[in-house]
Amino acid sequence: MSLALKELRRQPSRFGVATVILTLIAILLMFLGGLLDGLTAGNTGAIRAQQADLIVFSSTSQDSLVRSRIEPDQEKQVAAVEGVAGIGELGSAQLGGRIEGKGPRDLVPLVLFGYEAASKGLPEPPTRPGEAWADDTLEAEGVERGDVIKVGPARSPVKVIGFVNDTRYSGQSTLWASLDTWRKVQSENRPDARVGPGVSQALIIQASGPDSSGLAQRIDEATGGLTSSLTEDETIQALPGVAAQESVFNQIIALTVLIAIIVVALFFALITVERIGLYGVLKALGAGSGRLFAGVLLQAVIVTLIACAIGAVAALALDAAIPAGSIPFTATGARLLGSTIFLLFAALIGCAFSLRRVLKVDPAQAIGG
C-alpha cells in the first residue's frame, strides 16, 4: 500500500493523463445526471407539490391532465370510498403570460393551475378571484408580488400574491389560483377546452391511513371504471416524455460508465505492463500477488476519487453559475455521490483486468531464472 501511495506522490505525472480523462468522464456523468435531474424537476414539480397519496384521472385520458375530465358525480363517488380522507380538484391551462414592462411579443410560457387542497408544497388557494401564487422561477422574469400577469389571448388578468418553490410543470413556470379562476381563464382563452361547472381535470386524494394499498382499485371500482387512479410516482412516470427522457439518459450514463471501465482497464493494464519487472523483483523479495494488486486498486481508487472530486466541484460550480430558468441543471448530493460510486465501480472492474498480469508475474524471471 505504502509503495502504491509513494509512487503516486513521486510520479504524479504518470497518473496525470488518466486523471484528466477520468475527470472528463466524471464531469460528463455528473453533467448528464444533473441535466436529467433538472429536466425531471422542471417537468414534475407541480405533481410533487401536491404530496398526494393518489391522483385520479378519467379513464380515457391516458393519465394526461389536459385530456382528463372528472364530472361532479364521479367526484362524489370517489369521496364516498372508504379510506379517502381528503379530496381536492385540480385543473390546468397552458397559456402565454404577458408581464408588465416586456414587449408585446415577449411572453412567458406558463401553466395556470386551479386547485383546492393545500399541501406542504402549496399554501391554501387564493380566496379572491383573479389572484394566484406564482412559481419562484417567475421572479427571474422580473415578476414581483402584486404584479398582474395578463394570461392568454384574452389577456385574463392574474395578480401574483406571493411565490412558491419547485412547482414547475412541463418545463414551464406555474401560477396557482382557485378553481373558479382557472375555469374562467380556461373558458376565456381556450373555448375548445372549456369545462362545465364542477368539472375538473383530476382529483388529489389524501388517504386516511398510511397504508393506501387497494385504495386506487376501490376508487376505480366505485366510479365504474371511469377513473384511473395513480400514485404520485406513477403520475410522474405518465407525464409526457418523462419516462422516455429518463430511459435515454440512463442508457447514455450506462454507456459512459462502460467507457470509464475501458479507460481504467486500458490505463492500468499498461501501467502494469510497464511494472512487470518491478513486480517480479518485489515477488522475489516476498511480496504476494494480493498485496501488489491491492496497490494497483488503491491507485485506481485514488485517481478516481480525485477525478470525481474535480467533477463534483465543476458540477456544483455550474449549478451555481446557471441563472434560474435557463439550462435545466441541478447538482444534487445524491446524484454526485451516485456518479462517484459508479466511477469507483468502473475503476475496480477496470483494474480487475490487470489482475491476471499481476498473478502471472514469475519472480524467478526477475532474478534471472
Add this chain to the structure above:
Amino acid sequence: MFLALKEMRRAKVRFGLLISAIGLLVLLILAQQAIQTGLITSFIGAIEKQSAPVLVYSVDGQRTLQGSIITPPLEQKILSTEGIAGSGRIGQGTFTVNVNGEGEDSDAAIIGYTDPQLGAPDQLSAGRAAQGPGEAVGSSAGFELGDTVRVLGPGGQSADPETITVVGLADNAQLQVTPTLFTGWSDYVASVRSANPDAAGVLPSAIAAAPVEGLEPAALADRINDVSDEADALPKQSAADETPGVAEVRQSFQVIFLLFGLVVPLVTGLFFLIITLQKSASLTLLRAVGAQSGLLVRSLMFQVVLVIGGGLLVGIALYTPLSQAQLGDIQLSFDVSAVLIWSALLLGLGLLSAIVSARRVLKIDPIEATTGEGSR
C-alpha cells in the same frame, strides 16, 4: 510502415483493446446522433411534412400548434395581409384513441386543415390522400393503411364517436413524438367535440398561408407580423426549427458530443504516449543504427490512423443495425453525413493527439543508446 504493422501484429491484445474502446466511443457518438435526429424528427416532423409554406401562430401559442389559438379578429387581420395567394385553417389536438377496436387505447395527434394544399402532408409513402370526411393520412410510425381510429370521449363514452380511417401514410410526419393523423377540418372539429362535450367553440390553432408568385415565404411572414403584434408568422422550416424544446435538445446533445469528442483523442493520445515511453529504448537503438526520425514518426502516425480507422469500422459496424431500430415512438435512421463528419473529425483529433508522442520520438538522441539513458 512494415515496423508499425509488425508491432501491431505482435501486440494484438493491446491494440485490439484500444480499437475496441474507440469503436465503442464511435458507436456511442453515432447512436446519440441518431437519437437526436430521430427525437427531433418525431417532435416536429409533422410541421416539416405539411404542405403550407407559411404557418401563422398566435404570439400566445409560443410557436406550438397545441398552445396557439387564432381568434376571429386575429384571423381577419392575418387574411388582410397583402401577398397571400391562399390560406386555410389548421387545428391540432392530442386525443385518446382506439385503433381497430382492439388492444389498449393510445395517444394520437390530429391535425385538421380546411385546404389540403395548405396543411396535408406533401408526400405520401403509401396509399392515397384523404378525399373526404372520415379519412386521414397517418404517420407511418404509429399507423398502418386501413386502420380505423376511434376518438374516445370522457369515460370512453360519446354519443357520436368520431371515427377516422387511415387511407394514406407519410414518413417522418409525427408531432410531439406521437402518432399523427392529418384530416379535414370537419373531422378535427368532430374529434374536439367528441373528446370534450363542453367545448364552446373550435378555433384554429394556426393559419396556413401561401405567398403570391414572386414573394418568398419569409417575406410574407414578415408582412403578416407587421400587420399584427399578436400574429407570429414563420416559414415552414423556421416553424419546425423554432418549436420550443428543439433548440434545447440540440444544445444538450452538442455539449455531450463536445465531451465525447474530447475523450476520444485523449484516450488515443494517452495510449500512444505510454507506448512510446515503453519502447523508448528500442526507438533510441533504432535511431542509433540509422533509422531517421521521420520514419519513426510516420510509423507512429500510421498506427494512429490504423487504430482510429479500425475503431471507426467497429463503431460503424455496430451502429448500422442499431440505426434501423425504433426506440418507443422514435424511429432511428442511418445518417451518412454524421458518419462521414465524425469519422473525419475523430481521425483529425486522433492525429493531433499523437503529436505529443511524435515530439518525444523527435527528441530521441541516438547517442543515448551508448549511455543507456534511452532505456529510462
